[in-house]
Amino acid sequence: MTVRKPILELRDFRVERGGTEVLRIPSFSLNENETVALIGPNGTGKSTFLLSLACLLKPADGELLFRGETVRMGSGATDFRRKLAMVFQDPLLFDATVFDNVAAGLKIRRLPATVIRERVTSCMERFRIAHLADRSARKLSGGEAQRTSLARAFATRPEVILLDEPFVALDPPTRQTLTDDLEQILRESGTAAIMTTHDQVEALRLADRLVVMHQGSIVQTGTPSTVMGQPANEFVATFVGMENVFTGTVAEAGNGLLALKVADRTMELPGDGAPGERVVLCIHPEHVVVTPTSPDRTSARNVFSGSVTKIVSLGLFNKVYMDCGFTLVATVTNQSLSQLALTPGCQVYASFKATAVHLFRKG
Amino acid sequence: MNRARNIVSLFTALVALFCVAMAQPAAAAQKNLILATTTSTQDSGLLDVLIPLFEKESGYFVKTIAVGSGQAMTMGKKGEADVLLVHSPDAEKKFMAEAAGSSRRLVMHNDFIVVGPTSDPARIKGTKSSAEVFKKIAQAGTLFLSRGDNSGTHAKEKGLWKVAGIGPDGQKWYQQTGLGMGQTLNVAAEKKGYTLTDRATYLALRKTLGLEILAEGDPQLLNIYHVIEVNPAKWPKVNTAGAKAFADFMVSKKTQEVIAKFGVDKYGSPLFFPDAGKKPESLGL
Amino acid sequence: MELILDGFVQAWHLLVSLDREVLSVVLLSLKVSGLATLISLVIGTLGGTAVALTDFPGKRLIVSVVNTSMGLPPVVVGLFVTIMLWRNGPLSAWDILYTPTAMVIAQTIIATPIVMGISIAAIQNLPANLRLQILALGASRSQMVWLLVKEARLPLLAGIMAGFGGVISEVGASIMVGGNIKGYTRVLTTATVMETSRGNFDTAIALGIILLALCFAVNYLLTVVQQRERPR
Numbered sequence: 001m002t003v004r005k006p007i008l009e010l011r012d013f014r015v016e017r018g019g020t021e022v023l024r025i026p027s028f029s030l031n032e033n034e035t036v037a038l039i040g041p042n043g044t045g046k047s048t049f050l051l052s053l054a055c056l057l058k059p060a061d062g063e064l065l066f067r068g069e070t071v072r073m074g075s076g077a078t079d080f081r082r083k084l085a086m087v088f089q090d091p092l093l094f095d096a097t098v099f100d101n102v103a104a105g106l107k108i109r110r111l112p113a114t115v116i117r118e119r120v121t122s123c124m125e126r127f128r129i130a131h132l133a134d135r136s137a138r139k140l141s142g143g144e145a146q147r148t149s150l151a152r153a154f155a156t157r158p159e160v161i162l163l164d165e166p167f168v169a170l171d172p173p174t175r176q177t178l179t180d181d182l183e184q185i186l187r188e189s190g191t192a193a194i195m196t197t198h199d200q201v202e203a204l205r206l207a208d209r210l211v212v213m214h215q216g217s218i219v220q221t222g223t224p225s226t227v228m229g230q231p232a233n234e235f236v237a238t239f240v241g242m243e244n245v246f247t248g249t250v251a252e253a254g255n256g257l258l259a260l261k262v263a264d265r266t267m268e269l270p271g272d273g274a275p276g277e278r279v280v281l282c283i284h285p286e287h288v289v290v291t292p293t294s295p296d297r298t299s300a301r302n303v304f305s306g307s308v309t310k311i312v313s314l315g316l317f318n319k320v321y322m323d324c325g326f327t328l329v330a331t332v333t334n335q336s337l338s339q340l341a342l343t344p345g346c347q348v349y350a351s352f353k354a355t356a357v358h359l360f361r362k363g
Numbered sequence: 364m365n366r367a368r369n370i371v372s373l374f375t376a377l378v379a380l381f382c383v384a385m386a387q388p389a390a391a392a393q394k395n396l397i398l399a400t401t402t403s404t405q406d407s408g409l410l411d412v413l414i415p416l417f418e419k420e421s422g423y424f425v426k427t428i429a430v431g432s433g434q435a436m437t438m439g440k441k442g443e444a445d446v447l448l449v450h451s452p453d454a455e456k457k458f459m460a461e462a463a464g465s466s467r468r469l470v471m472h473n474d475f476i477v478v479g480p481t482s483d484p485a486r487i488k489g490t491k492s493s494a495e496v497f498k499k500i501a502q503a504g505t506l507f508l509s510r511g512d513n514s515g516t517h518a519k520e521k522g523l524w525k526v527a528g529i530g531p532d533g534q535k536w537y538q539q540t541g542l543g544m545g546q547t548l549n550v551a552a553e554k555k556g557y558t559l560t561d562r563a564t565y566l567a568l569r570k571t572l573g574l575e576i577l578a579e580g581d582p583q584l585l586n587i588y589h590v591i592e593v594n595p596a597k598w599p600k601v602n603t604a605g606a607k608a609f610a611d612f613m614v615s616k617k618t619q620e621v622i623a624k625f626g627v628d629k630y631g632s633p634l635f636f637p638d639a640g641k642k643p644e645s646l647g648l
Numbered sequence: 649m650e651l652i653l654d655g656f657v658q659a660w661h662l663l664v665s666l667d668r669e670v671l672s673v674v675l676l677s678l679k680v681s682g683l684a685t686l687i688s689l690v691i692g693t694l695g696g697t698a699v700a701l702t703d704f705p706g707k708r709l710i711v712s713v714v715n716t717s718m719g720l721p722p723v724v725v726g727l728f729v730t731i732m733l734w735r736n737g738p739l740s741a742w743d744i745l746y747t748p749t750a751m752v753i754a755q756t757i758i759a760t761p762i763v764m765g766i767s768i769a770a771i772q773n774l775p776a777n778l779r780l781q782i783l784a785l786g787a788s789r790s791q792m793v794w795l796l797v798k799e800a801r802l803p804l805l806a807g808i809m810a811g812f813g814g815v816i817s818e819v820g821a822s823i824m825v826g827g828n829i830k831g832y833t834r835v836l837t838t839a840t841v842m843e844t845s846r847g848n849f850d851t852a853i854a855l856g857i858i859l860l861a862l863c864f865a866v867n868y869l870l871t872v873v874q875q876r877e878r879p880r
Contacts, residue, residue: 056780078788086784088777095799104795105785156786397746406846411830426746428827429842443734443745545845568847600735 004031006068007192008053008160013062015048023048023216025062030160030194035186037207038196041239045216046196050162053194054086082109084160085153089168091145093137098129098148101137105156119155126185127151143174150178154185161186163195167202179205200241204228212236234360237282242358243319243329244283250275258359263325267302269354273361280360287356288330290320292340294349303351304328308344311337322350396423396605399436399444401515402543404588405429407563407634409625416621417612423605431514431543439463439591442598446606447591448613450561451515452643453522455589464591465603470613471622471635472587472646475519477578478548478565479505479557487557493581497527504536506556510547511539515586520559523583548572561586563634566626585646587638590614614639655853659861662854669831674858677835680748681816684755688763688811691756693804696767697793701779711768717761722754726821729754733825746827751835754821759811766807770800805874809867816863836862 006029015023023045030036030053038046051057055064055077064071071080085105093101102124106116124130127147132140137148146166153161166182167175183206186193197203203210203224210227212220220232231237238245248262250273258271260279273279289295294303306324318337320330328350332342342348404410405427414425428435428444432451438444440463448470449455459467477487477496485503487496500507509531510517524531531537538556540547544564551558552572565576578584590613592606612618619637626634638646662670699710731737733745744750774796782792797804819837826833828842836859843852 051780054780054784056783075788078783078786081784082786084784086781088781090775090777092775092778092781094795095802108785108787108791152785162784402845405842408846414830424832426827426829426832428746428829441734442736543845545847549847564847571847571849598735600740 004034006030007032007066008194009065009068010052011063011065013052013064014060015045015052015057016060021060021216023052025049025052025218028211028218030192032192033190034192034208035206036194036209036211037203038194038211038213039198039200039203039239040213041198044213046213047164048216049213050086050164050194050196053160054084054162055080082156083158084162085156085158086162087146087149087153087164087166089165091137091140091142091149093140093145093148093152096137097133098124098135098137098140098144099133101148102129102151102155104152109156119157120151123151123155126154127181141174142170143178146170146178147181150182154189154191158191161191161193163193165196165198167199168197175202182206200228212239214239231282231358234280234282237280237358237360241284242282243285244281244288246281246326248279248281250277250279265304265325267354267357269302269357269359271359277361282358282360283328283352283356285319285329285331288328288350288352290322290330290332290336290340290342291349291351295351301351301353303349305347305349308342308346308348310344311342322348324350394423394605395426396446396602396609397426397428397438397444398446398448398609399428399430399434399438400448401432401435401450402429402545403450403516403561403564403586404448406543406545407567407626409563409622409635412621412625413613413618416618417609420612421605421608423608425609431510431512432518433513433515436463439593442593442601445593445602446609447593448588449515449591450586450588451518452587452589454515454518455591458591463594463597465594465596466607466610467589467591468610468614469638469641469643470588470590471619471637471639472585473562473635474579475516475559475584475586476562476565476576477557477559477584478551478572478574479577480555481573481575482555483575483577485557488577490578491581493523493578493583494527496578497523497529500557501527501529501531501534501536504534506536506538506554507531508547508551508554508556508558509537509539510544511541512543514544516544516559516561519584519586523559526583548574563626566630566632566634569630582646587643587646588635652853654850655857658850659854659857662851663858670855670858672831673834673836673839673855674862676748676833677816677837677859677862680751680822680835681755681812684752684759684815685763685808685812687752687756688759689808692760692763692807692811693767693797695760696764697771697797699764700768700771701793701796714761714765714768718765720758720761721820722758722818722822723820723824725754725757726824729757729821729825745825746829746833748826748833750825751822751833754825755815755818758818758821759815762811762814763804763807766810767800767804770803770807771796773803774799802874805870809870812866813863816866817859 009029010025011027013025014021038049040046048057052059055071055073058073066080071077094104099120102120103116106119124133127150129144129147129151132144140148167178170178179202195206207224210222210224211218212227214235220227220236227236228240231240231242234245246262248260250258251261251266252259253273253275256270256272258269258273260267260269304324306322308320309323310321312319317331317333320332320342322328330350410427414427418425432449435447435449436454436458439447455467458464485500485505487499490496490499509520540550544560545568547558548560548565548568552574590610592610593601595601595603619639622635622637623633729750730745732739733742733750734740779792782795787795817837819841822835823838826838828834828838836855840852840855843855
């Protein structure tokens with residue numbers, strides 16, 4: 001990966017609301033050409049983070065830098081904001097035609113009418129809303145409205161685009177096509193982007209880098225595969241969808257191997273620790289394999305017998321819940337489900353590779 | 364945004380236009396004269412005839428504020444009016460005694476009458492003495508409507524109750540409207556009650572009322588108008604010259620003739636009787 | 649009933665014959681109330697927007713005061729303005745009691761809270777994030793205020809209608825500060841009251857009908873603007 005220059009940075013940034021701290025970012029940077037997805041539960045400060053980056057919030061402390069230069073609140077902030085664009089969850093269109101909406105940012109910049117017409121027209125085409133140009137913004141579907149909002153943002157040719165859960169209010173098919181279009185436009189334009197979402201699929205599709213937030217702070221930053229595969233802590237693990245989270249105790253340790261007691265079962269994992277230490281284990285359901293008979297026992301695998309307690313269909317695949325002394329969840333395709341003839345109550349063996357387990361010390 | 368700009372410029376143009384339009388009448392400011400008078404002079408239409416004559420003759424611009432005699436005299440006392448045309452003799456005497464006015468001249472009179480429904484439930488018709496009339500109304504307990512607004516008419520009415528030796532306040536048959544003469548007459552007609560009114564207002568309204576004159580002629584019932592110049596010694600802002608000009612105009616021979624003729628063509632009889640130069644005693648005061 | 653029909657007939661006659669006195673009364677009503685509405689529009693919209701967009705201690709109090717003042721009784725305003733403008737009152741130097749200017753002032757005091765209250769509500773009813781969205785589009789503060797006012801233009805127009813309707817039909821303040829002086833401060837409402845008191849019910853009804861027609865015409869005009877402003 002080439003080294004990218006930071007375009008937006010926060011340093012020692014803190015935001016307070018009513019005396020309590022709602023955001024604390026010791027350091028963050030968004031780089032040129034990069035798409036960052038900000039994930040985390042609701043109310044964790046994602047929107048506050050974006051507003052801070054747009055200089056729309058007065059911090060209690062810290063500074064915002066654009067291409068290395070400090071951005072100050074006040075009139076300087078307007079010049080800074082003219083280099084970026086922001087799209088909110090709600091399209092927030094003006095009570096005017098689609099054309100006038102897309103043109104709004106350009107009119108604010110007092111560009112000549114011919115330039116506005118040309119840019120708006122091309123931008124509406126890119127977002128496939130050219131046929132709606134004369135339609136009232138009040139008479140658009142949710143998808144059309146959000147396309148208009150995105151077109152309005154891109155029409156100003158921003159250097160950075162901030163997207164605050166732009167697709168959350170849309171139905172899944174609309175969301176799908178709009179995500180596709182946005183991905184293409186971001187790739188083509190090379191605009192640096194940061195978006196908040198709690199849809200992991202969306203985050204994985206669009207983002208070069210994930211930033212996980214919890215209670216006003218960044219808890220992990222990394223490529224999608226790093227964050228999904230090596231969550232930094234129990235919170236990230238749960239949040240990125242590791243449904244199998246157990247607490248255990250170290251029974252034996254040595255030679256880079258640990259024997260862990262979980263309920264009354266024992267697991268073997270690579271790692272260091274001291275006997276009696278309490279740890280948390282996380283396993284993605286995708287990494288749990290279900291077989292009707294015991295697979296060949298190897299050192300790399302942990303195998304547990306158990307019975308199926310529940311099967312939840314999720315369309316193309318299923319979640320199979322098993323009681324192995326502790327509850328273990330596995331993802332099983334429809335095809336496998338019928339081949340294995342899994343039904344609640346039947347006896348199975350569940351296994352996973354030792355390397356699929358993520359271990360955290362319990363603080 | 365162009366349309367919005369057009370709206371703004373349209374509004375600006377309108378504001379400018381209005382300002383120009385409003386500026387015109389203010390030019391005559393120093394020739395302003397405030398006349399505080401009773402509603403009866405305005406409601407009868409007499410002032411609509413007299414004021415233009417005076418304005419044409421003198422060049423003053425008269426601001427006629429038609430209120431009750433009580434309020435008119437309060438305005439005089441506070442120096443908020445230059446000249447008064449009122450009909451509340453006792454209050455006027457007090458007004459002069461307080462040196463609130465510099466001159467008080469008799470202008471004209473009309474008379475008060477007691478009107479009521481044709482059926483005349485208290486049987487007052489033909490009774491000469493007004494004290495007797497009021498006693499009968501009180502005895503019969505039939506509805507009587509009072510202006511209750513401290514106007515000259517109201518003051519007159521209270522005086523008549525006093526002469527009759529009756530305290531009507533709080534009686535079930537005694538109601539105060541708090542309205543002007545014309546409206547009080549309307550209420551009396553509507554509720555089929557008695558009321559005391561000046562003849563001018565009654566004659567002007569007669570066609571729509573259905574009330575009949577049931578008592579008249581007692582000297583007690585005379586409604587005497589004086590013109591009072593507000594004392595400039597007390598209120599330097601008073602337009603003394605204007606007040607004097609107006610008072611002189613009201614007692615002039617020409618004006619007195621106009622007063623004598625006013626209403627004859629419309630009602631068959633005059634509404635006011637010119638009295639300039641007479642002694643009040645000649646009217647039985 | 650007959651009286652009302654007569655009133656219609658006479659209203660028609662007065663209008664068709666372009667009766668000079670009636671015409672001057674109608675024009676003065678329009679001038680005074682129109683100007684008062686325009687002034688209150690400027691003060692009310694700017695003030696309302698400022699209050700709606702800024703946070704300051706005592707904001708709730710201000711909003712409550714404005715909302716209460718939306719129903720200011722005209723006579724109370726009239727009394728207050730009269731006392732201020734008296735020859736011996738604090739503003740005697742203006743020398744404007746019993747002039748159309750005094751009526752404009754009183755009516756402006758009546759209409760401003762109406763326009764302002766509706767402006768505050770209109771701006772506050774806009775989506776909370778719209779302000780941020782407009783700023784994020786690169787708007788300066790004044791551009792943001794203008795865009796917000798533009799966005800709230802429909803309720804603001806309703807505010808103008810309410811303000812104008814309130815003052816043109818108001819009688820208490822006009823009669824107190826104007827004095828109902830013939831040909832000078834006599835407006836439709838004060839003339840109607842006087843004609844009623846004179847017992848000229850047909851004329852009073854005719855004036856009332858003209859007043860209603862005037863209100864209707866102005867509101868119709870504003871409604872047309874309001875509806876046309878909506879894009880397809």
